Amino acid sequence: xxxxxxxxxxxxxxxxxxxxxxxxxxxxxxxxxxxxxxxxxxxxxxxxxxxxxxxxxxxxxxxxxxxxxxxxxxxxxxxxxxxxxxxxxxxxxxxxxxxxxxxxxxxxxxxxxxxxxxxxxxxxxxxxxxxxxxxxxxxxxxxxxxxxxxxxxxxxxxxxxxxxxxxxxxxxxxxxxxxxxxxxxxxxxxxxxxxxxxxxxxxxxxxxxxxxxxxxxxxxxxxxxxxxxxxxxxxxx
Amino acid sequence: xxxxxxxxxxxxxxxxxxxxxxxxxxxxxxxxxxxxxxxxxxxxxxxxxxxxxxxxxxxxxxxxxxxxxxxxxxxxxxxxxxxxxxxxxxxxxxxxxxxxxxxxxxxxxxxxxxxxxxxxxxxxxxxxxxxxxxxxxxxxxxxxxxxxxxxxxxxxxxxxxxxxxxxxxxxxxxxxxxxxxxxxxxxxxxxxxxxxxxxxxxxxxxxxxxxxxxxxxxxxxxxxxxxxxxxxxxxxx
Numbered sequence: 001x002x003x004x005x006x007x008x009x010x011x012x013x014x015x016x017x018x019x020x021x022x023x024x025x026x027x028x029x030x031x032x033x034x035x036x037x038x039x040x041x042x043x044x045x046x047x048x049x050x051x052x053x054x055x056x057x058x059x060x061x062x063x064x065x066x067x068x069x070x071x072x073x074x075x076x077x078x079x080x081x082x083x084x085x086x087x088x089x090x091x092x093x094x095x096x097x098x099x100x101x102x103x104x105x106x107x108x109x110x111x112x113x114x115x116x117x118x119x120x121x122x123x124x125x126x127x128x129x130x131x132x133x134x135x136x137x138x139x140x141x142x143x144x145x146x147x148x149x150x151x152x153x154x155x156x157x158x159x160x161x162x163x164x165x166x167x168x169x170x171x172x173x174x175x176x177x178x179x180x181x182x183x184x185x186x187x188x189x190x191x192x193x194x195x196x197x198x199x200x201x202x203x204x205x206x207x208x209x210x211x212x213x214x215x216x217x218x219x220x221x222x223x224x225x226x227x228x229x230x231x232x233x234x235x236x237x
Numbered sequence: 238x239x240x241x242x243x244x245x246x247x248x249x250x251x252x253x254x255x256x257x258x259x260x261x262x263x264x265x266x267x268x269x270x271x272x273x274x275x276x277x278x279x280x281x282x283x284x285x286x287x288x289x290x291x292x293x294x295x296x297x298x299x300x301x302x303x304x305x306x307x308x309x310x311x312x313x314x315x316x317x318x319x320x321x322x323x324x325x326x327x328x329x330x331x332x333x334x335x336x337x338x339x340x341x342x343x344x345x346x347x348x349x350x351x352x353x354x355x356x357x358x359x360x361x362x363x364x365x366x367x368x369x370x371x372x373x374x375x376x377x378x379x380x381x382x383x384x385x386x387x388x389x390x391x392x393x394x395x396x397x398x399x400x401x402x403x404x405x406x407x408x409x410x411x412x413x414x415x416x417x418x419x420x421x422x423x424x425x426x427x428x429x430x431x432x433x434x435x436x437x438x439x440x441x442x443x444x445x446x447x448x449x450x451x452x453x454x455x456x457x458x459x460x461x462x463x464x465x466x467x468x469x470x471x472x473x474x
Binding site: 015210 | 249253340346348349372374377445451457458459465466468472
């Protein structure tokens with residue numbers, strides 16, 4: 001069973017018509033946005049119950065649920081074939097931190113991507129922490145699981161995609177690339193970056209020119225910088 | 238006493254000549270980068286001790302210390318007068334998540350900023366979680382505490398700065414601004430964005446044009462997008 005917690009995730013879950021079994025609201029909690037949740041739940045015929053805050057803490061696994069927890073079916077994964085042909089894609093090669101995965105899903109959605117692809121193994125799945133960090137975007141952006149990232153990249157190339165991998169050693173600056181063919185952006189995990197094999201399957205390795213003494217950015221920040229440059233260039237062309 | 242934990246933060250602390258009292262390494266831990274820490278510590282005359290892993294867990298407050306914890310003097314705050322005149326500045330208006338604050342410090346350093354300004358109240362301080370999320374950048378980038386953010390913005394304007402606040406309702410797109418005067422970028426806290434008063438003290442409100450259904454980005458991602466656009470424009474001009 002999937003648990004959504006926090007005002008934004010529950011609100012977005014309702015707006016997206018995500019199947020919810022029940023919504024719990026902490027006794028004593030209030031405010032306009034909780035009222036909006038109650039109203040939307042009524043319209044969607046999702047039962048609302050008022051419970052002690054401690055019960056919500058337990059279900060959410062954290063006291064940071066803002067007084068609302070929803071229980072529903074687990075978010076399913078999509079298939080690559082379900083994603084619009086040519087849509088901007090984000091491929092993750094081993095992102096392990098659920099906050100980063102959630103933030104990347106949120107950012108990819110805001111940059112107009114059609115899906116995020118995550119590997120089946122060696123990576124975080126779509127946990128509730130991910131859903132929360134995605135601030136509702138998980139309701140709108142399909143997530144595809146790849147059993148083998150290298151094979152997925154080859155598959156994308158056959159579909160006419162250009163595959164750009166972000167790498168400190170990349171030979172092109174991220175802001176010198178046109179991104180006007182169907183584009184897949186590949187980002188490596190925290191710490192180690194892209195795996196050697198994945199790097200070899202990219203058409204182009206791009207880097208973010210940096211100042212200072214620290215050689216890399218947080219992966220969700222790096223993804224944001226590249227995704228919005230890509231969006232900017234496409235809007236301008 | 239400040240605690241640094243993890244290979245990167247300790248390594249960067251040593252490289253930056255940060256005053257450390259002692260370095261603890263978990264018994265049984267090894268690897269080339271721990272060796273490098275030991276060698277740098279020897280040269281800097283910082284005592285190294287080998288301890289049980291449980292002791293390091295306790296000191297670091299987490300088992301995610303990668304086998305190394307350093308104890309040293311608390312990182313001090315800088316004064317605005319110590320920052321190079323005209324340097325790019327990041328001003329935070331109430332960022333509450335230490336991971337976000339750390340990621341923003343890391344990103345600001347990589348984008349060539351001269352300092353990050355945080356409010357004295359209603360915001361997270363420079364905890365060890367912040368230092369870790371900053372991946373070492375806290376050693377290089379001065380952090381200034383403002384007793385009143387509005388007054389600091391007025392002070393900056395007197396020094397010839399242009400103050401850009403990031404706001405969903407901003408009337409200029411972040412990528413249509415030249416940023417060629419001395420620039421201060423202001424980012425609001427998670428959830429509520431800029432305070433009304435702070436918004437009024439900005440010269441220009443900029444927004445990041447977004448697609449999709451979620452109205453905002455994670456604040457550290459948003460800061461990365463704007464900071465690197467600012468860096469890109471300055472490099473091009």
